[in-house]
Amino acid sequence: MAIKFILCFNKQGIVRLVRWFELSASEAQRTQDVMVQIYRLISSRDHKHQSNFVEFSDSTKLVYKRYAGLFFVMGVGLQDEEPIYLSHIHLFVEVLDAFFGNVCELDIVFNFYKAYMVMDEMFIGGEIQEISKDMLLERLSTMDRLE
């Protein structure tokens, strides 16, 4: 059980955040293609009626959710439990929202390095490491002040 990658892109498919935790050699050669495929697959789905899970390759399935104009996607193993990763995504978005104060796409565009900081405090090596929102926010605001 580990997240293979976290992706965030907007409705036009422009990538806003990307983090590969685990990459097979062949995928590493063509990460751009992989992201384009993921975008095509997910943007073509019906977001009202279809599930938030989709099989992507013979080793990876995607768990994704759209928040306003942004898609958050996690790649996980075929044997992994999908619903919990949906909760992961939701928690991540909640923390981003609290950290930036009503987060929008532009916050992430201009402060991508802070968004990565949030990601790295929540996930380590593809595993969730902290669940408490308060603890995360306290830690993040301290780190934000460190220069």
Add this chain to the structure above:
Amino acid sequence: MAGSSLKSFIKDVRNSKTLAEERSIITKESAKIRTKLRDDHLPAEKKRKNIQKLLYLYILGEKTHFGQVESINLVASDDFADKRLGYLAAMLLLDESQDLLTLLTNVLNNDLNNHSNKYVVSLALTALGFLSSSELARDVYPDVEHLLSHSKDPFLLKKALQCMAKLIAKDVSLLDTFSPELITGILNNHSLCSHGVLLGVIKVLQSILQSFTSYQEFLVEDEDEDGNGNGTHAKENKVAESNQEFFIRILEPIIPVIPHLFMVLQNLNAKNFEPDFDVQGICDPFLQVELLHTLSLFFQLGDELESSEILQYLNKFSDVLTQIATNTDANKSTGQTILYETTRTIFSLNLDQPLRILGVNILAKFLSGRDNNIKYVALNTLLKVVPQEPKAVQRHKKFISRCLRDFDIFIRKRALELTFAILDEANIVELVDELLHFLERTTEDDKSLILFTVERLVDVFDMYPITNEKWQLQVFFQIMKLVGRHIASDKISDILIIINNAKNSTSKRDVLVDMMKYSLDEKLSLEIPEENVCWQLASIWCIGEYVDILLESQDAALINQRSLTDYLCRCNTRYNEDNRLINYTLTAALKLSAKIEDTKCLEDLRQLIVRHTRDPDLMLQTKSVQYELIFRQPKAVKRAILETMPNFEKPHKHEKSSSSKPVKPRNNQPKESNLLFDLLQNDNGSKTSGEKKQPSSIPQSDLLADLFKGTPSTDRTSSRSSADARGIGLLSQSASETVQLPTQSVKIHDSDSLQVFTHLLSCGNGSSQLEMYFKALQPIEEIQSFCAVPKTQKLTMGQLHPQNSLQTDDVCKQSLKITGTGKLKLRVKVNFNKNGNPVNQQFDYKFDGSL
């Protein structure tokens, strides 16, 4: 704009009006960054700015490799801001395979031991969790170990624990020096155990439990290479020894953790509200799910090692699971997540039946809800558990059928697979009706689902003895009518075989006449679209084959010599591009001519054939020339040559039934026999239905097999295996009631009561199909088999066929499909009852091939 800020750069990119403008801004900036980074005297602040811009370029998908070295330089800086950005850049720009990682090792060593600033340590740990190669793992392991034993800060501990889990997974040999007390010590110190630290501890446990298999695999492989298979005994000893050692040194100290984890899990589950960890009224579902998963790994290993130390807790675990299953709120999605993990645990450990039924009921409840996410996972899981609890799943067929109507195609697909998985003799009529309803509603987008359904239906009718033939024919009549245009040619042949083999002549006639109505009647034929080639093909074939039956019909106004002839002529002109259809038409025309009197019709049919004697397609031309020869023969001769097809046995049924096949008297003359021989030889290459009498020199069924399959004489085994392979999956089957051991199978296990053989049907391109055969040497009952494949592979198993209880020398088989990568190997565990006593046996087998 020299030295512009990151913000203005991002703005410029965003504001560009055209793609070309954007490209030029990016290229310019990228070149500028490249030059700047080469400048050693650049002030730190400027350097940071350039790296930040580079990271933005990375997110945009630009080439950024030239920044890798600079990012490591930043990491090595003493300035915190530099270091932070450096680590971020390293994590984005480097990957685990690069040599540059070795440059990082030293810095990591230093940072992990930085006692003055915990944020530096935290950055280093984050990077380590992300970027560990196995060399790096060995180099920094002592540092992480030191942190675990000395740090009292939960903030660092949770990260260090996660890193430890990664390091062990990266390099199993680290377990040699690993001391389990590190973990148990932390767990017993309540002041340290925040949820984050608990998560970390659990991850280390998972890593240890999972590494056991790879550790052993590694040993076995090692032995294989120098032992070459003859030191099996020594190998077993060695493996047993290493198991023992692993057990005493690593596992034994962590086993007492199990009741502790129970307690944590139960407490979490029972908690009503804890603001810090509450997700929709459920307390920390993340931790609960991880706990369940870890416990499940414990007991899986306990099963594998038959360790009473671990398994003594199994009853208690069942109680805990029951408690969770009953107490968790199934109306919230987080509650469902926990329930889902609970059912997964129940089935992966194959716990007692009451729990399994509880699990199935939970899943079925998910199906009845409106949340597609949970429906999707429930269907997936039900599909996996059908072999364990077929009856319990069948009880929920209403919900499953409802999912066939779902909006989401993936849910429909899963529901479809599940429908076939639960189908059996008792519910076949009901479920096939559901499937027909499903086909009725399909659209163009559902092509793959349609093909799947038809294919499986053909198999299903092959497998279960059908008493009501008329119903069966009507089902296929409906299928062809509804979705004929999507059906692949080999499936059409299968359907024609089913029509051909129907024994009850009245029901056959009724259905055929119905079918003809749709083909011939002007109004009704509008319901059959022109693209429905399958329908046309079947109609043409039936006209050739069953003129006699059709002309007996009451409806002479519609079905008569004239209308049948006209239909063939129409098809001939309408589909003149489709060689396969023309092939069928030619044969049907020839056959029809042998059975009608009307001279005008006969002349039309002759013309139809003659017209193709100049066909640009060589096959059609040859065929029509030869048919024309036959056409001119006297009627009696023709009739004899163009007899109705005999009962056709599918190739994979052949072995069993060849002896019972009626041998038809042959009365044609030698000369024609030769002529026919020539014809048939030609036919091997073309896709045609063969409705000719067989010359004695060719065995009947082989000939028919070739003709029907439309393939140039494949050898019998390969066509059989491809036919069998289609039946793979949960509904695996063969058509015959008793299974025989194929000659190519290899013995992979031998005991006094049971032998196991395997036969590899195909292997390569990431997927493999194989069959296992269980042969009883004594009467045994209730065989259950469990298989495991390496982690990189996924296994789908069929059911045991034909039954799971065997008399002496009986054989049953099971189909397996493996997808993934790596060497093909299996670990098989077989449980069965012998004289009422349970026996279980386990063995490994390694195939020659790789996926």
